[in-house]
Amino acid sequence: xxxxxxxxxxxxxxxxxxxxxxxxxxxxxxxxxxxxxxxxxxxxxxxxxxxxxxxxxxxxxxxxxxxxxxxxxxxxxxxxxxxxxxxxxxxxxxxxxxxxxxxxxxxxxxxxxxxxxxxxxxxxxxxxxxxxxxxxxxxxxxxxxxxxxxxxxxxxxxxxxxxxxxxxxxxxxxxxxxxxxxxxxxxxxxxxxxxxxxxxxxxxxxxxxxxxxxxxxxxxxxxxxxxxxxxxxxxxxxxxxxxxxxxxxxxxxxxxxxxxxxxxxxxxxxxxxxxxxxxxxxxx
Amino acid sequence: xxxxxxxxxxxxxxxxxxxxxxxxxxxxxxxxxxxxxxxxxxxxxxxxxxxxxxxxxxxxxxxxxxxxxxxxxxxxxxxxxxxxxxxxxxxxxxxxxxxxxxxxxxxxxxxxxxxxxxxxxxxxxxxxxxxxxxxxxxxxxxxxxxxxxxxxxxxxxxxxxxxxxxxxxxxxxxxxxxxxxxxxxxxxxxxxxxxxxxxxxxxxxxxxxxxxxxxxxxxxxxxxxxxxxxxxxxxxxxxxxxxxxxxxxxxxxxxxxxxxxxxx
Numbered sequence: 001x002x003x004x005x006x007x008x009x010x011x012x013x014x015x016x017x018x019x020x021x022x023x024x025x026x027x028x029x030x031x032x033x034x035x036x037x038x039x040x041x042x043x044x045x046x047x048x049x050x051x052x053x054x055x056x057x058x059x060x061x062x063x064x065x066x067x068x069x070x071x072x073x074x075x076x077x078x079x080x081x082x083x084x085x086x087x088x089x090x091x092x093x094x095x096x097x098x099x100x101x102x103x104x105x106x107x108x109x110x111x112x113x114x115x116x117x118x119x120x121x122x123x124x125x126x127x128x129x130x131x132x133x134x135x136x137x138x139x140x141x142x143x144x145x146x147x148x149x150x151x152x153x154x155x156x157x158x159x160x161x162x163x164x165x166x167x168x169x170x171x172x173x174x175x176x177x178x179x180x181x182x183x184x185x186x187x188x189x190x191x192x193x194x195x196x197x198x199x200x201x202x203x204x205x206x207x208x209x210x211x212x213x214x215x216x217x218x219x220x221x222x223x224x225x226x227x228x229x230x231x232x233x234x235x236x237x238x239x240x241x242x243x244x245x246x247x248x249x250x251x252x253x254x255x256x257x258x259x260x261x262x263x264x265x266x267x268x269x270x271x272x273x274x275x276x277x278x279x280x281x282x283x284x
Numbered sequence: 285x286x287x288x289x290x291x292x293x294x295x296x297x298x299x300x301x302x303x304x305x306x307x308x309x310x311x312x313x314x315x316x317x318x319x320x321x322x323x324x325x326x327x328x329x330x331x332x333x334x335x336x337x338x339x340x341x342x343x344x345x346x347x348x349x350x351x352x353x354x355x356x357x358x359x360x361x362x363x364x365x366x367x368x369x370x371x372x373x374x375x376x377x378x379x380x381x382x383x384x385x386x387x388x389x390x391x392x393x394x395x396x397x398x399x400x401x402x403x404x405x406x407x408x409x410x411x412x413x414x415x416x417x418x419x420x421x422x423x424x425x426x427x428x429x430x431x432x433x434x435x436x437x438x439x440x441x442x443x444x445x446x447x448x449x450x451x452x453x454x455x456x457x458x459x460x461x462x463x464x465x466x467x468x469x470x471x472x473x474x475x476x477x478x479x480x481x482x483x484x485x486x487x488x489x490x491x492x493x494x495x496x497x498x499x500x501x502x503x504x505x506x507x508x509x510x511x512x513x514x515x516x517x518x519x520x521x522x523x524x525x526x527x528x529x530x531x532x533x534x535x536x537x538x539x540x541x542x543x544x545x546x547x548x
Contacts, residue, residue, distance in 0.1 A: 045459035052466040060475045064323070066482050068330040071323075195308035199315035207319050214326035219318065 046134035054141030072211025085233035087142035089172025100184035171257035178264035185271030295394020317351035336479030345506035348411030355399035365448035442528035452539030473499035
């Protein structure tokens, strides 16, 4: 309320109806971000915590390569690149929609009904209901890993390489966002069994961090065509480092990651739609 | 003793109420089990025949027993005691005739029991159907393995209980719990077997209580540790259980003196 009276001029600067439509979200997100940074010590501890989570995941890769030179056709640098790309995509998605995970709590408390009566779409309300800035810690670890991996590797830099990295990060984030959203839609059916969908979101993220060649064929088909996490990091790594693929994964597939993201989003939209149609209120 | 037994049973029943949640947990544990086993088997194959004493079947057994025990051993901690300290309800616990630590230990053992049966065993069965697992070498090894699991439950509870008690002095122990979760996850063998660690990291693990929470029972159940070494492993677990329970009592007593509950 205070915002409306305090800064009327700012409002006029926003050009066009799109900016006007997005304004509530911007205000909401800014408020959430400010709220999270209010308790400075707690915020810093939370960030250090997610840095710690990122580092343990990294340690896992490092410990394995302490024992072997090659895993699933990748050396340490290539594995580091897979780790970095998948973690960047996952932590960005987790930051924006990771809290869809807590949907069963909202459902049980009857708070979903409150979302329904507000004049904004349900999904975008959920997305902006929180933004987990603390996850920036894990993102930081992933970005450092990306820089280290790219500087260690023998990359033939070109416009195509840069474009591919950017494309990979965008599609990777989109794919994980889709997985979280699909999981959120399914929560309306499960409620108590919310952990079912963890195998799709967190399991998918864990699978995305690996060289796909460690998996048996049926799983590789699953990670390529059903839950397309192989597109998040493994295929792009093959293309960036100019590595040979095999019959179930070729470097050129890296360029198909936007397609995979699109399909994942169509499926996610269907899941979300089914979920919200199924929801009948908590009687609040 | 009778009270303790009744509390164990109550914990068991309380956590068996949410059947769908148990099934969901089992499913997720199994999916992660398949991914982790694939990685470890690929690593063992890449290294030759074994890494750190783990052959392929042993590594697969390590993963699947680990996934099976994930819900049994309380590695990720609990919030209940922390919340009760913060709200002041812990004062009620102090008035009860049974020591609060033992009350919560009983509840946790019950929780471990239902999770072991309903969540752990089906996950292990799936693992055994999908992968070639190494099994304990004899009946005695099975029994000792289960004893080791029980000790792991106690050690993990005792450690988490102390972390929860920190809320007598700190307003928010979430950061502390997160650090505990991260460090214990790494050193208890939740991600990779401790014997795979580089030397210095392994030394840290060997002197810490964390391997007693998962790595030790996994070593016995996957048949990596056999013979007299089993006794050493059990002694290590028993030692840590007693040390952490004792430390918990000391902290609990100090917290009790420190506690001030407003209103009534």
